Amino acid sequence: MNTYYLHDGNESSGPFGLEELKTKKITSTTPVWCQGMVDWKNAGEVPELRSLLMIVPPPIKVSAPIPEVEKIKKNHLIFGIKRSYFYLASTLLLLIIGTFIFNIVRENRRADLELKNRITEKDNQQYLIQQKEIEQQKKLLAEQEQMEAERIAREKKETITNRLLEIQNTLSDNNNNLEIFKKKLIDASDFKFFRTAEEKREEINLIHNQIQSLKKDIEKLEQENNQLKLELERVH
Template sequence: MRTYYINNGNENGGPFTLDELKNQPINKTTLVWYQGMDEWKYAADIVEFKPFFTVVPPPIKRATPAPKVEKKQTSDTILGLKKSYFFLVLAFLAIMITVLVLTIIQNNKKNELDLKNKQTEFGNEQIELQQKESNELRIQQEIQKRIESENNNKRRKDSINNRLIEIKNLLVEDKNQLAEAKNNLADAEDFKLLRSESTKDEQIRLFQNDIENWNKEIDQLENEENRLYLELETIH
């Protein structure tokens, strides 16, 4: 018995007998191959597959006569109620539905208003909390700045005091050097033996220069000392 292989474009299927192929999804463009064929062919091109694509017309349906509809006599009742009572009940239901709808709308508006009020309260609380945090942060920054300022002032005071001590020591030293230079000048002016006038004048000039230099240095140190004392008074 001949067996067939089919391919629907994705993968091959088979082998199938001709009866088994009746249960497979085959159309005219389905590729079919069986042993002895050189290549795949469309199902519509293979003779034994022709019955698969033969269209059988449906049986003729005969029209059935429409059933006769009996006319009902009009009644004065609706759903078992008199028309007047029915319309009265209908109006009452309409009023109840209207009241119910209005009540629901009013409750929804009330709920929306309550929700907006809660959101506003929550927003106000958030603003107050942020303001409080901002104030605390600003206070902490002020405290930190004050601490840094105090530390800077302390360091500056210590630096000034150390420099004042150094200046005092330098002044003592310079004043001693100045006194020594004055003594040397006095000795040079009084000493007359074993020197020429030019040598004497040269020595006097050197000692006078020393005295002038020491006076300048002492003035500079005293000016610096006064400035530091003034600066020290401005530091809190």
């Protein structure tokens, strides 16, 4: 069985056995020490001594009695204000807060609506500008296409006209040559001196072939001339 030393704050006493400690009226905060302890402990920290501890009840807090009139008054007050005034003030405060919140919400909605209207108006203006630009581009493109078509038509007309002039000149030359070869054919048929019958026949065949060639050329040129005239009318 362990024996314990006690300390009263100034000096230590002991050692005491468990039976002796019962008479010392130790409490849970009484410093104790026994062999094997590193340092002093409170008696409440030693399991062996807990059954010996004297229980000290806490002091009683005595409050002054509240008069009945004061109790009644306090029952009719909230935060030191009469109930009716408190409820009225609370109602007014709630109305003010509600009105303030309502105004904030309404202003926010109005601001959002104005922002949406501005964005919509801006989008509409941009759309109109884009449409106007598209129309201008279409008009410019149409004008360019018309100018290009007119240029092509002029060039084609000029080409056809030049070709018709060439054909007319060639036809005129061919017709003149045809008359010349016809005359040569008559002269070759009538000429009888200084040549044999074979030479005469070869000369006549040669002139005849030249006449046929000229006729074919004249026919082709006349066909081309007629086609070009029709195409020239379509170009107009």
